[in-house]
């Protein structure tokens with residue numbers, strides 16, 4: 149740090165205050181933990197070590213919390229590199245701390261845009277993730293998803309704003325998300341390229357070989373086939389060669405071959421397998437996946453279009469207006485729950501019940517699982533229903549039979565707890581929250597659920613819809 153002391157812009161313990169902004173400087177090879185950095189206005193990231201910078205940047209941009217994934221990040225000591233993430237997901241490059249004043253305008257612009265974003269809970273994994281991507285694009289004023297060739301991507305291409313949210317070797321999920329967004333009319337495709345992926349693991353690191361159709365060996369030699377017109381003999385060119393000179397002699401009639409096209413021709417190529425000794429004209433082409441080792445005929449590879457996508461009008465307005473999609477229907481299928489409409493009706497009657505009797509009361513509980521979609525991203529969306537059913541079982545075990553549960557969407561459960569003092573209800577909820585975390589941690593490799601809960605006495609004055617709306621809004625914005 150000695151050289152930095154001479155500068156006007158000096159970081160103390162990696163922190164610098166300038167123009168009402170607090171900057172945090174992440175040095176190369178420092179801690180990979182970013183949890184404590186949410187509170188800073190901007191990050192100056194040392195890119196001396198490209199791999200380190202890439203990991204840190206990925207941690208920020210893949211985070212589920214807006215405080216992290218929209219954080220203004222500037223690189224310093226950046227060598228020229230071709231890494232698409234380091235190019236597209238940063239907010240600028242500075243050559244020295246003296247250029248910090250030049251970042252202020254960008255930071256203000258991002259903050260201004262961030263304040264306009266709509267925030268609500270999402271009905272699905274796709275909506276949650278795509279909304280996040282749209283938020284980033286809106287605050288960075290871009291409209292286009294451009295594919296970049298990427299050596300770190302299992303399919304050879306990445307779309308940085310989307311790909312950053314997926315693990316290596318899961319990039320094909322990026323294409324699936326984009327296909328979903330296209331179906332929802334959020335983006336519009338323009339053909340750019342095509343890739344071929346392993347039909348087993350969907351990886352794109354494939355090794356192509358020409359192989360023998362009899363024994364699958366790639367150990368084969370090809371040579372010209374020669375047709376001698378005068379005698380009609382057809383054979384491999386090696387049959388016409390001798391060890392003494394370059395003259396070709398016909399093995400059948402022993403004449404010298406003179407001019408191609410006049411007395412002989414090379415009608416095609418013949419292949420000779422060095423492994424099984426077979427001779428054949430057409431070889432097969434197989435592609436071996438370097439990831440899962442599946443070796444398949446190229447005709448059976450999975451082909452996917454790589455498109456340049458542009459946001460449609462619907463897509464451009466979705467960052468501030470939200471993504472409207474069909475209602476969440478899974479709640480009807482999970483035993484022991486009611487859907488939102490029924491829940492609202494029941495709560496209305498509940499209000500009527502408690503209005504005229506001061507001995508009765510009811511509590512509304514919101515259980516918000518902030519990072520549930522991160523879990524689905526890990527374990528697959530197909531587990532959603534099963535897991536929600538488990539969650540409902542846990543809730544059910546810790547409330548009384550007269551209470552009822554609603555799955556608002558995969559990240560929000562609402563519960564009505566009847567005739568219990570608020571403090572008791574809160575205790576029940578904290579127990580539920582702990583058990584949910586325990587269930588997930590035990591079954592999914594220590595995954596930590598972030599659960600926020602809010603318990604309130606059911607209002608006797610306000611309509612239930614309003615109370616629920618405020619409760620969810622508060623809790624989501626707190627997260």
Ligand SMILES: [Zn+2]
Nearest residue numbers: 346349437440
């Ligand atoms: Zn594979």
Ligand SMILES: [Zn+2]
Nearest residue numbers: 360363421424
């Ligand atoms: Zn062979």
Ligand SMILES: [Zn+2]
Nearest residue numbers: 376379398401
């Ligand atoms: Zn001949």
